[in-house]
Amino acid sequence: MLIIDNLVAGYGKVKVLHGISIMVPEGKVVALIGSNGAGKTTTLRALSGMLKPESGSITLGGKDIAGLTSHEITRMGLAHSPEGRRVFSTLPVMDNLLLGAFPRLTGSRHKGDVDGDINRMFELFPRLKERRTQLAGTLSGGEQQMLAMARALMLNPEVLLLDEPSMGLSPRLVEEIFVIIERLKKANMTMLLVEQFAAAALEVSDFGYVMENGHIRTSGEARALKNDPAVQAAYLGGH
Amino acid sequence: MQILMQLIVSGISVGMIYGVIAFGYQLTFSTSKTLNFGQGEALMLGALVGLTTINFLIGQQIGTFWAYVIMLPVVLAFGALQGSVVEWLGVRPAMRAKSEAGWIMATIALGIIFKNLAENIWGRDALKFPSPLPEASLSFGGIRIQPMEIVVVVGAIALMLGVEFFNRRSIYGKAVVATSNDRDAAGLMGINTNRIITFSYALSSMSAAFAGVLVAPVTLTGATMGAVLGLKAFAVAIIGGLSSGMGVVIGGLILGITETLTGYYISTGYKDVPGLVLLLIVLSLKPSGLFGKAAIKKV
Ligand SMILES: Nc1ncnc2c1ncn2[C@@H]1O[C@H](COP(=O)(O)OP(=O)(O)O)[C@@H](O)[C@H]1O
Ligand SMILES: [Mg+2]
Numbered sequence: 338m339l340i341i342d343n344l345v346a347g348y349g350k351v352k353v354l355h356g357i358s359i360m361v362p363e364g365k366v367v368a369l370i371g372s373n374g375a376g377k378t379t380t381l382r383a384l385s386g387m388l389k390p391e392s393g394s395i396t397l398g399g400k401d402i403a404g405l406t407s408h409e410i411t412r413m414g415l416a417h418s419p420e421g422r423r424v425f426s427t428l429p430v431m432d433n434l435l436l437g438a439f440p441r442l443t444g445s446r447h448k449g450d451v452d453g454d455i456n457r458m459f460e461l462f463p464r465l466k467e468r469r470t471q472l473a474g475t476l477s478g479g480e481q482q483m484l485a486m487a488r489a490l491m492l493n494p495e496v497l498l499l500d501e502p503s504m505g506l507s508p509r510l511v512e513e514i515f516v517i518i519e520r521l522k523k524a525n526m527t528m529l530l531v532e533q534f535a536a537a538a539l540e541v542s543d544f545g546y547v548m549e550n551g552h553i554r555t556s557g558e559a560r561a562l563k564n565d566p567a568v569q570a571a572y573l574g575g576h
Numbered sequence: 577m578q579i580l581m582q583l584i585v586s587g588i589s590v591g592m593i594y595g596v597i598a599f600g601y602q603l604t605f606s607t608s609k610t611l612n613f614g615q616g617e618a619l620m621l622g623a624l625v626g627l628t629t630i631n632f633l634i635g636q637q638i639g640t641f642w643a644y645v646i647m648l649p650v651v652l653a654f655g656a657l658q659g660s661v662v663e664w665l666g667v668r669p670a671m672r673a674k675s676e677a678g679w680i681m682a683t684i685a686l687g688i689i690f691k692n693l694a695e696n697i698w699g700r701d702a703l704k705f706p707s708p709l710p711e712a713s714l715s716f717g718g719i720r721i722q723p724m725e726i727v728v729v730v731g732a733i734a735l736m737l738g739v740e741f742f743n744r745r746s747i748y749g750k751a752v753v754a755t756s757n758d759r760d761a762a763g764l765m766g767i768n769t770n771r772i773i774t775f776s777y778a779l780s781s782m783s784a785a786f787a788g789v790l791v792a793p794v795t796l797t798g799a800t801m802g803a804v805l806g807l808k809a810f811a812v813a814i815i816g817g818l819s820s821g822m823g824v825v826i827g828g829l830i831l832g833i834t835e836t837l838t839g840y841y842i843s844t845g846y847k848d849v850p851g852l853v854l855l856l857i858v859l860s861l862k863p864s865g866l867f868g869k870a871a872i873k874k875v
Contacts, residue, residue, distance in 0.1 A: 385764060386763070387760055387764070406763065407760070407763035407764055408763050408766050408767055408768045411763070411764055411765065411766035412766045417764050419761065419764065423758050423760070423761035423764075424761075425753065425754045425757040425761065426757060427756075427757055428753055428754065428757065432750050432753075435747060436747075436750055436751065436754050436765045436767075437765060439747065439765045439766045439767055440765075440766035442747045443748075443766075488765075489764075492766070
């Protein structure tokens with residue numbers, strides 16, 4: 338469970354988030370939608386410690402993580418698949434996955450069955466299995482996205498943040514990605530999903546938040562938001 | 577032809593030393609986009625600490641060869657510690673302040689301090705470093721090679737292969753490579769990238785200290801031995817590329833061989849010139865933009 342309360346953050350003097358509050362309950366999927374530049378990526382960056390919040394609290398599993406560094410937050414179980422994939426391009430697919438499990442392999446997080454989890458990732462993303470020895474930089478965009486997601490999952494996270502997993506992918510691949518998100522949801526993964534495909538995102542989510550200029554405009558059950566005329570007009574292309 | 581071969585062979589061991597120092601520049605540049613301009617002083621300190629250690633051991637009735645072997649881990653540990661200090665005092669504050677040039681001034685300043693310190697402890701004169709192997713040359717088809725020159729080449733290659741092996745095989749090595757690839761993303765893996773950067777400085781100075789005790793028995797040791805070596809290796813690192821391990825070895829060999837050729841065919845008085853001319857050429861072809869672009873941190 339992840340609770341964000343009155344979070345303020347920005348870049349230097351430029352404030353981007355003006356006090357936002359979001360709740361991601363255990364085992365639920367929450368969609369964060371909004372137009373380009375609304376502050377969705379900034380929100381995720383503040384959550385995972387890539388960006389230091391100015392004020393507000395972020396509670397993960399009962400502990401306040403606001404202001405901790407990203408490696409500390411990751412070790413506490415928050416995985417972030419960042420915008421633009423950011424795979425380790427000079428390393429093979431296999432090493433990228435192992436690095437996702439870095440805290441488990443180095444004793445700062447319960448180890449569990451790392452090899453078994455790698456096999457489960459190969460089951461979830463069969464293309465990665467074929468390309469396990471290939472350098473991540475030589476993968477296609479869709480494959481890199483799958484690798485970024487699998488790498489984040491290798492943490493065995495309490496909460497998974499996904500930043501536009503469908504960005505730049507062909508419609509067929511977008512569909513594939515959403516099928517995988519659906520499967521993760523069925524496996525009870527707690528997720529905060531940032532998406533440009535608002536309709537598809539709300540479809541797989543339990544709750545949704547609509548962001549505008551660094552504020553939360555509306556929020557509610559995903560189904561209700563999907564049927565909200567104002568949301569439809571602004572984000573769902575009017576249907 | 578015989579003479580030419582002889583010069584090339586002699587150039588190889590010098591070149592490998594440049595290669596190892598340049599390799600040290602790469603280690604820190606890849607993780608932090610900064611480097612230690614006191615790398616030559618790290619080499620010098622390693623050699624002098626090695627000298628004191630080996631003399632102490634010889635004083636304990638240990639043979640020179642074994643004294644040299646026992647001295648190695650002491651020098652490597654010292655180098656690692658010295659590199660961590662440089663990172664902590666000189667580089668981390670500059671990176672925290674997002675200063676683009678602060679680390680340059682700081683590492684140069686620390687280098688000067690280390691040199692002064694060495695002059696006060698070991699004096700200003702060049703000192704003889706006991707050679708662990710016979711100094712008489714071996715002859716291969718008329719080409720003479722000192723046993724220590726072979727040790728230099730083998731030691732340099734072993735060090736670089738060791739680091740490469742660590743990077744490829746261990747999860748900590750992979751964490752170093754990940755940090756070089758994308759520091760923010762590495763942080764998201766739970767990797768403490770500050771610690772990785774300290775580690776890369778430790779490894780870098782350790783390489784320099786190792787180069788110091790490799791080269792010391794074939795040259796002389798002293799507080800001033802590092803400056804020129806550090807500068808020339810910098811030229812090698814820029815030419816060879818700040819990211820390619822193979823590049824610095826080749827760059828080092830080219831420079832080492834050019835120098836012995838210059839020393840023979842022109843004058844030993846000019847043997848430092850090719851390296852420094854190379855440095856000038858490099859700096860004029862790739863002026864301040866050298867670090868400029870890489871050092872601008874993406875927020
Ligand atoms: N590195 C940065 N430095 C300064 N401003 C930034 C930076 N990244 C994003 N911004 C600004 O923050 C705002 C929100 O951006 P972002 O969080 O990326 O939006 P979204 O992900 O919703 O498209 C934008 O106005 C953008 O220009
Ligand atoms: Mg974004």
